[in-house]
Amino acid sequence: MATLDLEMNSLLKDITIDPANDAVVIDGVSKIFKKSRPLLSRWHKEAVEAKQKREVRAVDNVNLTVKRREIVGILGANGSGKSTLIRMLSTLLIPDEGTVRIFGYDVIKDEAVVQKLINRVSVEASFFKKLSPMENLLYAARLYNMSGAEARKNIREILTRLGIKPDRIDAPLEDMSRGMQQKVAIARAFLTSPILLLLDEPTTGLDPRSKIDVQTFVNELRDVHDATILITTHDMDEAEALCDRVAIIDKGRIVAMGETQALKRVVADIRGQVEPVSMNEVFMHYTAAHLITEEQVKRYGSWEKAFEALEAQREEEE
Amino acid sequence: MSSLIHQARASYAFFERNWNLTKRYWAWEIVWLVYNVANALSITFLGASAQNWGGKGVDTNRLILFLLIGTSVWSYLSVTFEGVTDLITIERWEGTIEHTFMAPISRFTHLVGSCWYAIAHGLLFTFLQLLIVGSFFHLDLARANYLTAIFMLLVGSVSFIGFGIAASVLPLLFTERGSQMSYIIRALLLLVSGVYYDISVMPAWMQPLAKVSPATYVLTGLRSGILDGTPIWSPIVWNSTWPLIIIGVISVPVGIYIFSLAERYAKRTGKLKRNG
Ligand SMILES: Nc1ncnc2c1ncn2[C@@H]1O[C@H](COP(=O)(O)OP(=O)(O)OP(=O)(O)O)[C@@H](O)[C@H]1O
Ligand SMILES: [Mg+2]
Numbered sequence: 269m270a271t272l273d274l275e276m277n278s279l280l281k282d283i284t285i286d287p288a289n290d291a292v293v294i295d296g297v298s299k300i301f302k303k304s305r306p307l308l309s310r311w312h313k314e315a316v317e318a319k320q321k322r323e324v325r326a327v328d329n330v331n332l333t334v335k336r337r338e339i340v341g342i343l344g345a346n347g348s349g350k351s352t353l354i355r356m357l358s359t360l361l362i363p364d365e366g367t368v369r370i371f372g373y374d375v376i377k378d379e380a381v382v383q384k385l386i387n388r389v390s391v392e393a394s395f396f397k398k399l400s401p402m403e404n405l406l407y408a409a410r411l412y413n414m415s416g417a418e419a420r421k422n423i424r425e426i427l428t429r430l431g432i433k434p435d436r437i438d439a440p441l442e443d444m445s446r447g448m449q450q451k452v453a454i455a456r457a458f459l460t461s462p463i464l465l466l467l468d469e470p471t472t473g474l475d476p477r478s479k480i481d482v483q484t485f486v487n488e489l490r491d492v493h494d495a496t497i498l499i500t501t502h503d504m505d506e507a508e509a510l511c512d513r514v515a516i517i518d519k520g521r522i523v524a525m526g527e528t529q530a531l532k533r534v535v536a537d538i539r540g541q542v543e544p545v546s547m548n549e550v551f552m553h554y555t556a557a558h559l560i561t562e563e564q565v566k567r568y569g570s571w572e573k574a575f576e577a578l579e580a581q582r583e584e585e586e
Numbered sequence: 587m588s589s590l591i592h593q594a595r596a597s598y599a600f601f602e603r604n605w606n607l608t609k610r611y612w613a614w615e616i617v618w619l620v621y622n623v624a625n626a627l628s629i630t631f632l633g634a635s636a637q638n639w640g641g642k643g644v645d646t647n648r649l650i651l652f653l654l655i656g657t658s659v660w661s662y663l664s665v666t667f668e669g670v671t672d673l674i675t676i677e678r679w680e681g682t683i684e685h686t687f688m689a690p691i692s693r694f695t696h697l698v699g700s701c702w703y704a705i706a707h708g709l710l711f712t713f714l715q716l717l718i719v720g721s722f723f724h725l726d727l728a729r730a731n732y733l734t735a736i737f738m739l740l741v742g743s744v745s746f747i748g749f750g751i752a753a754s755v756l757p758l759l760f761t762e763r764g765s766q767m768s769y770i771i772r773a774l775l776l777l778v779s780g781v782y783y784d785i786s787v788m789p790a791w792m793q794p795l796a797k798v799s800p801a802t803y804v805l806t807g808l809r810s811g812i813l814d815g816t817p818i819w820s821p822i823v824w825n826s827t828w829p830l831i832i833i834g835v836i837s838v839p840v841g842i843y844i845f846s847l848a849e850r851y852a853k854r855t856g857k858l859k860r861n862g
Contacts, residue, residue, distance in 0.1 A: 279690060281588065301856050352856075358688050362854045383690035394681040396603070398610040403603070410599030411689040413592040440610070456685075 279384040279413050280463070289372035291464055291496035292334035292357065297366035298520075299327040299352050326352040328520035329366070334498060337490055341511035342500040345555050349520040350500040351391070354468045357498070358388045370464055387462035391469040393449035397442040401427060401452045404441060405459060412460040419459075426455045430481060447474045454482055458489060465489065467499040471506060479503070483510050504547035516554040524554045596691040600699030601706075604669075607676070608707065618665075619714060626657035626719045629782060634723065647726050648813060654719060655809050656781040662712040662739060663746055663801055667772060669704025670750025673697070674757040675765045684859050693846055701747045709739065727812070734811025734818050738804050741830045745800035748837025749775075755848035761857060775801050800837075803830045 301324045327349045334340045342350050355361040357368055359379050368375040370382045395404045402423060409419035427437055430451045441449060454470055467486070471479045483506065489495040501507055507514050508528045516524040516531075524531060532544040535553045539545070545553075568574040608615060633649040673696075677683040686696070753771045757764030778792060779801035785793055796802045807826030810816040816823055852858050 278588075279592070299856075355684075358684075360684050360688060360853060360858055361856060362850070364854075380690060380692070383688060386688075388684075388688060390684065392681065394683075394685055396607060396676075396680050396682060399603075399606050403606045407599050407603040408685070408689075410595045410602070411686070411691055413588075413595055413690075415595070 285371050290333050291336045293369040294332040295367050297330045297363045300325050300364050325520050338512050339497045341507040341514040344517035348517050351468050354466050386464045387457040387460050388466040389453050389457045389470045393453040395441050398440050400438045402437050405456050408456050465495050465497045508547050518555050593695045596695050597699035601703045604703040622661050622715050623718050629657050630654050658712050658716050660781045662708050665711050666704045666708035666746050667750045671754040671768045673700040674754050705743050729815035731811045731815045735808050737818050738807040742804035744834035745837050748841040751841030752844045758848050775799050800833045
């Protein structure tokens with residue numbers, strides 16, 4: 269595959285980036301969502317307990333640093349706070365506690381600068397469905413300061429690279445399959461050559477070949493365009509193949525962090541196995557952690573023993 | 587300078603996108619046009635029937651024109667206003683709102699880019715409606731001063747935009763029924779601005795409300811242009827122009843300010859979007 273000739277992102281011209289800064293520094297970030305109360309009950313005073321019940325701590329005191337040109341994966345069960353975290357990095361949600369810095373710029377105070385450095389692909393392909401991929405991407409490109417002619421050329425190139433047939437480029441997007449739409453979404457983010465790319469389950473719903481296409485593309489973006497990438501995924505093979513490091517998040521907290529090989533060894537050691545375990549088992553191990561109470565740790569002597577007992581119990585139940 | 591080019595490109599992005607959307611949803615435009623024409627016609631026929639009710643002294647031509655101007659201005663106001671409040675509604679409906687709010691553009695550019703299209707669209711739409719409805723009546727337009735009419739519409743647009751931007755926060759804050767809530771603002775403007783009647787027939791306590799509605803001034807200036815052929819530089823037109831300038835100069839920044847407060851609130855509470 270030929271490498272893509274993306275011109276330097278013209279938005280970055282008048283932004284100075286201090287090479288001493290890491291790409292992403294997340295420092296003690298939390299996000300709490302409140303469910304709204306029914307209108308009539310607002311007159312009554314509410315007990316503290318009930319109030320806490322209406323709160324969801326979606327992200328809970330997260331610290332994470334991503335170095336330049338690093339590909340970091342965020343793994344976690346449904347509802348563990350991955351998308352919420354990504355949204356706070358993309359200036360779409362304001363954290364309740366803590367700070368986020370992107371290449372040294374604060375996501376709230378320097379919102380305008382941060383927006384020039386990043387782009388994000390969300391799990392659902394969000395487009396004007398009646399418009400064609402070309403029209404949708406042209407709109408995006410203009411928002412990111414590209415001229416029409418330059419954009420049209422790049423859009424065709426990038427969509428073709430991702431395997432979209434030429435006759436599809438000008439037909440309404442609603443007729444495309446979900447996977448194809450997702451590819452257009454990925455193209456839209458790549459088009460603006462962000463130096464930090466936030467990918468929220470970008471390959472969910474793609475066939476195996478398309479997944480590899482996207483992974484190749486992500487790697488290329490890092491290797492050729494010096495991009496830093498933060499990616500969430502439910503595909504453990506993908507995490508292993510793509511990520512330099514992964515963070516496992518559970519109930520809004522980071523419960524493990526490191527290279528995939530290292531994590532596999534750690535979990536094997538905990539379980540007293542000689543062979544490294546699979547990434548799937550690593551995931552199961554850490555995301556089951558919240559099931560273990562302090563009481564159980566006391567009862568079984570150590571956390572590891574409690575975990576083993578719990579796993580055994582689960583196997584028995586099955 | 588380069589940032590200026592960027593903001594100009596971005597503002598064009600909204601124009602082009604909305605034009606593309608209008609093209610793809612063309613059937614919807616026709617439905618709207620038929621709806622508006624039917625409404626306008628039924629009101630204008632009311633004027634034509636005045637004679638039958640014994641209104642011998644009534645100048646029917648003038649009454650029909652009076653109502654026709656009312657329906658046209660009202661249609662222009664509605665379509666433009668809707669175009670502005672739609673800037674949030676459409677994106678919510680399509681699911682693109684996060685993509686647009688993440689883009690490196692100022693909110694001013696975003697709003698101006700969307701309004702620019704709303705005005706062009708509203709003018710074209712109203713002109714078509716006027717042509718169709720006008721063809722049903724034998725109107726004596728010998729005295730009409732069209733320059734004054736267009737001038738009043740354009741000056742008035744600025745204030746409509748301010749109101750529209752302020753109203754567009756409703757769908758931002760109330761995810762489900764927000765756009766319906768913006769109908770209230772429109773209904774109140776219709777009530778107090780003397781669209782189909784003279785302000786003087788309203789109860790005294792309501793009349794001051796007419797003074798803060800931009801539509802009142804647009805209608806006064808426009809009617810005097812079309813009915814009496816008043817030129818732009820006449821005192822009557824000027825008396826309708828300066829309040830519009832003041833309302834515009836106040837309402838646009840206030841609208842954008844309200845919008846930015848609502849945006850912050852939405853970003854704090856997770857109201858922009860939540861799935862994924
Ligand atoms: N805008 C919001 N308003 C209220 N609650 C929210 C909002 N966004 C997320 N939540 C809640 O926060 C928690 C974390 O959700 P989030 O979407 O971050 O999970 P996730 O890890 O991305 O899950 P998935 O793997 O299913 O995509 C969930 O309990 C969710 O219901
Ligand atoms: Mg998610």
